[in-house]
Amino acid sequence: MDRAAVLQKTQEYVHNKLTNQGAGHDWWHIYRVQKLALYLAKKEGADSWIVQLGALLHDIADWKFHEEEEAGPQVARSWLETWSVPESSIDHVCEIVRDISFKGAGVPTPMATLEGKVVQDADRLDALGAIGIARTFEYGGYKGQPTYDPHLSPQFHKTFEQYKTKRSTSINHFYEKLLRLKDLMNTPSAQAIAQQRHTFMEQFLEQFFLEWTAYDDEAP
Ligand code: NI
Secondary structure, eight states: OOHHHHHHHHHHHHHHHHTTOOTTOSHHHHHHHHHHHHHHHHHHTOOHHHHHHHHHHTTTTOTTTOSOTTHHHHHHHHHHHHTTOOHHHHHHHHHHHHHOSOOOTTSOOOOSSHHHHHHHHHHHHTTSHHHHHHHHHHHHHHHTOOSOOTTSOOOOOSSHHHHHHOOOOHHHHHHHTGGGGGGGOSSHHHHHHHHHHHHHHHHHHHHHHHHHTTTGGGOO
16 A cells, blocks of 8 residues: 555544544644644655654554553554554654653653654644643543642652642643743754744733732732
8 A cells, every 4th residue: 555545544543533532632633733743844854654644643542541651552553554564664653652742841752763853843832822722721621620729839740650640730731841842842843833832821821820810909
């Protein structure tokens, strides 16, 4: 099967699998990441086929919804084997799926190849800006977390274990993760987009706290 057909089949497969998935990891997240990754691949000179396969499969079995951290790469591998994709390409895509997740502010997650860096940038960019804000509250609701609690301060996780298990709020998530992503972009093209989305989130937080602290003189 040629490359375009594998891409097409993978698109249909992921669409069917994630179409009813909520919590900010639905099909439309994949759709946005795929087109953003393709844009970045062209800008940065990465292999756009590998990049798109990586983008399509990167959340196929996310650790946030599955116990097993290796589930994603395994699902991706058996899917690509179905279409007789060359072994080296399968390895490349599965490496991207395995390495892409953010695992806490103090936990480094380096990507080995340019294609991996591009997919990781696209995924992180979709966590920023207006869409990032919307996804944060959607995910917080799914986890049963409060929007904000002045008694819970942001925490910076040194291990993946801490990041996975700690209780937090959606507003804290901006400080624990989202506002740090701008400086973690791998490619210059992504940095430029991140800066604009970052500024928008800062404006949102400023307004949020302006409203939260308003009329404090009248507090009971
Ligand atoms: Ni993602």
